[in-house]
Amino acid sequence: MKLRQLVARIRNRGDGSAGEAEKPRTDGGATATATDPRARTRFQQFRDSEFIQSAPFWLPPFLLMGFFVYGAIGWNFWISLTDYSGFGSIDYFDLSLENYREMLNDPQIWDVTQNTFVLIILFTLACLVLGLLLAILLDRKIRFGRGFRTIYLLPFSLSFIVTAQFWRWMYNFEDGIVNQTFGFLGLGQHSWLGDPGLVLFSVIFALVWQFSGYTMVIYLAALQAIPTDQYEAARADGAGTFKMYWRVIIPQLKPAMVSASVVLVLFALKAFDFLYAIWGWRPRRGADILATKMVRESFQRQEWAYGASIALFLFILSLAIITPYLYQQYRRGNL
Amino acid sequence: MLALAGCSGGGDDGGGDGGAVELMHAWTGGDGAEAIESLENAFAEEHPDVERDFRAIGGEGNVELDATVASRLRDGNPPSVFAGWPGNNLVQYEGVLGDVEEDVWEQANLKEAHVDEVVEFCRGPDGMSAVPIGSHRMNDLFYSVEVLEQAGVDPDGIDSFDAFLDALDTIETETDAQPYVNGLATWINLQLFAVTMQGTQGVDAYMDFIEGNGDRAAVQATFENMEELLTNYLNPDAAEIGFTEANQSIMADEAGFIHQGNWAAGAYVAEELTFGEDWDRIQFPGTENMYGFHVDSFIYPSDNPTPEASKTFLRFAGSEQAHIAFNQFKGSIPTRETDTSDFSPYLTETIEDFENAEHRPPTLAHGLAVPQATQADLEDVLADSFLDPYNVESATDGFMNAI
Numbered sequence: 241m242k243l244r245q246l247v248a249r250i251r252n253r254g255d256g257s258a259g260e261a262e263k264p265r266t267d268g269g270a271t272a273t274a275t276d277p278r279a280r281t282r283f284q285q286f287r288d289s290e291f292i293q294s295a296p297f298w299l300p301p302f303l304l305m306g307f308f309v310y311g312a313i314g315w316n317f318w319i320s321l322t323d324y325s326g327f328g329s330i331d332y333f334d335l336s337l338e339n340y341r342e343m344l345n346d347p348q349i350w351d352v353t354q355n356t357f358v359l360i361i362l363f364t365l366a367c368l369v370l371g372l373l374l375a376i377l378l379d380r381k382i383r384f385g386r387g388f389r390t391i392y393l394l395p396f397s398l399s400f401i402v403t404a405q406f407w408r409w410m411y412n413f414e415d416g417i418v419n420q421t422f423g424f425l426g427l428g429q430h431s432w433l434g435d436p437g438l439v440l441f442s443v444i445f446a447l448v449w450q451f452s453g454y455t456m457v458i459y460l461a462a463l464q465a466i467p468t469d470q471y472e473a474a475r476a477d478g479a480g481t482f483k484m485y486w487r488v489i490i491p492q493l494k495p496a497m498v499s500a501s502v503v504l505v506l507f508a509l510k511a512f513d514f515l516y517a518i519w520g521w522r523p524r525r526g527a528d529i530l531a532t533k534m535v536r537e538s539f540q541r542q543e544w545a546y547g548a549s550i551a552l553f554l555f556i557l558s559l560a561i562i563t564p565y566l567y568q569q570y571r572r573g574n575l
Numbered sequence: 576m577l578a579l580a581g582c583s584g585g586g587d588d589g590g591g592d593g594g595a596v597e598l599m600h601a602w603t604g605g606d607g608a609e610a611i612e613s614l615e616n617a618f619a620e621e622h623p624d625v626e627r628d629f630r631a632i633g634g635e636g637n638v639e640l641d642a643t644v645a646s647r648l649r650d651g652n653p654p655s656v657f658a659g660w661p662g663n664n665l666v667q668y669e670g671v672l673g674d675v676e677e678d679v680w681e682q683a684n685l686k687e688a689h690v691d692e693v694v695e696f697c698r699g700p701d702g703m704s705a706v707p708i709g710s711h712r713m714n715d716l717f718y719s720v721e722v723l724e725q726a727g728v729d730p731d732g733i734d735s736f737d738a739f740l741d742a743l744d745t746i747e748t749e750t751d752a753q754p755y756v757n758g759l760a761t762w763i764n765l766q767l768f769a770v771t772m773q774g775t776q777g778v779d780a781y782m783d784f785i786e787g788n789g790d791r792a793a794v795q796a797t798f799e800n801m802e803e804l805l806t807n808y809l810n811p812d813a814a815e816i817g818f819t820e821a822n823q824s825i826m827a828d829e830a831g832f833i834h835q836g837n838w839a840a841g842a843y844v845a846e847e848l849t850f851g852e853d854w855d856r857i858q859f860p861g862t863e864n865m866y867g868f869h870v871d872s873f874i875y876p877s878d879n880p881t882p883e884a885s886k887t888f889l890r891f892a893g894s895e896q897a898h899i900a901f902n903q904f905k906g907s908i909p910t911r912e913t914d915t916s917d918f919s920p921y922l923t924e925t926i927e928d929f930e931n932a933e934h935r936p937p938t939l940a941h942g943l944a945v946p947q948a949t950q951a952d953l954e955d956v957l958a959d960s961f962l963d964p965y966n967v968e969s970a971t972d973g974f975m976n977a978i
Contacts, residue, residue, distance in 0.1 A: 327668065348959065411815070413812030413815055434812065520638065522958055
């Protein structure tokens with residue numbers, strides 16, 4: 241139903257003001273006009289309906305998506321109900337919820353879920369705040385603004401394998417720049433990638449460094465869309481700089497904030513590559529997240545079914561986070 | 576997906592010498608790379624008609640290699656032969672390995688040539704699927720001669736764990752060197768657990784533990800000893816470095832002791848340091864009459880792409896020639912009778928110890944003592960409750976439950 245409306249809407253939009261009835265059809269036009277409309281059979285009606293006529297455009301991606309994305313998710317769910325492990329073949333008909341029960345009793349799952357949530361929340365908030373500050377600074381027409389923009393955005397364009405290696409060096413206990421600086425300031429040396437109480441924050445800091453530039457760009461685009469007279473009006477009404485931003489400008493950035501945070505949260509759920517690049521299969525205690533645990537269970541222990549159930553849990557978490565956003569977009573008519 | 580991969584891979588089962596022997600191993604660099612190259616050359620000389628495709632997949636503790644091999648085996652597209660630990664490590668591969676007892680072990684008379692334990696280690700759930708290529712000693716305690724001299728420590732006097740701690744204390748107070756270095760990876764500390772238990776609780780306590788009849792008090796005492804060693808004398812950046820980096824500070828005379836499998840000695844040889852002058856070793860205190868047993872082997876998957884050529888290679892791998900070609904570079908020792916004239920003084924001593932040792936307890940962290948799943952459980956316990964902060968009570972419970 242929804243899809244049909246969507247297709248119809250897209251078609252209408254595309255046609256613009258030209259009368260649709262008179263417009264020659266691009267595909268199969270000759271037969272459509274040759275038939276007397278009154279004599280059209282049900283089949284012909286069906287064949288000529290917009291739904292079918294537009295099929296060449298939506299059907300291939302629909303099938304590909306359906307198979308490779310939703311089919312794979314369904315298959316993953318099915319595997320999670322089996323007891324597949326090791327090198328045997330899968331028994332697809334001996335199904336139970338055993339893996340999910342095991343998850344409830346696995347103390348590691350609670351730890352990694354907790355770490356995953358701390359990572360999501362702190363990382364997203366820090367990126368949003370830092371990105372906003374950077375965007376406001378750059379929007380105030382400072383000198384070399386373009387240069388700064390590139391500098392802030394650059395880390396985002398680097399691969400995690402590269403940035404993880406950077407941070408490994410920077411966090412190095414003996415010679416890393418972080419500990420050197422701390423030592424210089426008299427704050428002592430810390431084991432940034434070793435102390436279980438610090439590791440997660442070290443990771444979050446590194447990820448914020450990489451992603452705040454991206455958040456900044458999204459904010460900056462939104463900021464530049466706000467007309468200058470609003471700034472002038474706020475000034476004329478006697479608002480100071482802080483009040484102007486707090487009351488007038490920032491509230492208008494809400495849509496940008498929502499879309500940025502969805503991307504950030506989804507990224508944080510999958511911060512696997514970064515952790516893998518630093519620690520390999522088993523991150524330091526305190527930095528283990530659902531994604532790393534999932535890969536370890538599946539590819540190191542060959543516990544395929546259990547790994548699949550962790551994957552599904554991760555999927556449901558992502559869905560829970562993205563659904564309110566999709567719903568809001570839908571209500572606004574953006575979908 | 577599975578079916579597709581199966582079709583493309585394992586089709587020519589009966590074909591025999593259809594293609595090159597695809598051998599997957601983890602010896603990417605240094606002494607390991609030299610050793611496998613030397614083995615390959617020796618094989619090529621002996622069997623010039625057999626094509627070879629030897630492939631290295633890197634990573635500490637065989638982790639990446641095992642994962643790659645696992646996915647190939649699962650997809651029904653196995654390599655001809657892969658390097659791996661025999662013993663209980665073979666349990667995980669049940670159903671996908673082939674039996675080469677007749678075609679390799681008997682045909683090449685390997686059973687008489689190799690020591691009895693190794694013959695047994697090569698017997699897995701699918702029959703005799705492995706052929707040994709060498710053994711690393713797992714109970715050496717390496718040290719920097721310079722640091723110990725500076726501190727005035729006599730290594731020969733270290734005959735108990737307490738004497739070892741005293742020596743570390745002396746290094747701490749008398750020199751600027753770090754008394755004990757290592758990484759904090761789980762496999763390193765599972766190995767440390769094994770050797771500490773053998774040394775402080777005796778070999779019987781250790782054997783009982785790996786067989787599932789562990790004494791809780793012995794496990795707890797082992798963890799208490801480890802805690803004392805690690806909290807007081809370990810390098811503060813242990814969590815961030817691997818053993819190769821840790822080993823460098825021994826070579827630079829910046830640290831006193833390191834405990835590792837004797838692959839650590841490969842680095843000393845590569846740096847051209849002299850055994851007995853720059854570096855030396857004692858047995859881990861309390862294990863003087865033991866040889867900590869580790870075995871590297873080549874494993875034969877069933878559904879083999881090149882069954883005849885693979886078996887030709889395995890027969891060769893068990894031979895004296897292969898063991899000399901491989902081990903003198905790898906820094907490990909042959910698991911069979913061999914002429915030892917090509918081996919370094921250190922390895923020659925190790926070979927003598929191997930023959931004369933009263934006990935040869937199988938390694939816990941390298942596949943022999945327990946199946947892979949159990950080893951992973953033990954490593955999880957270490958990661959979650961022991962490796963800094965050190966919770967002895969909870970780690971003891973975890974270990975008692977895991978085996």
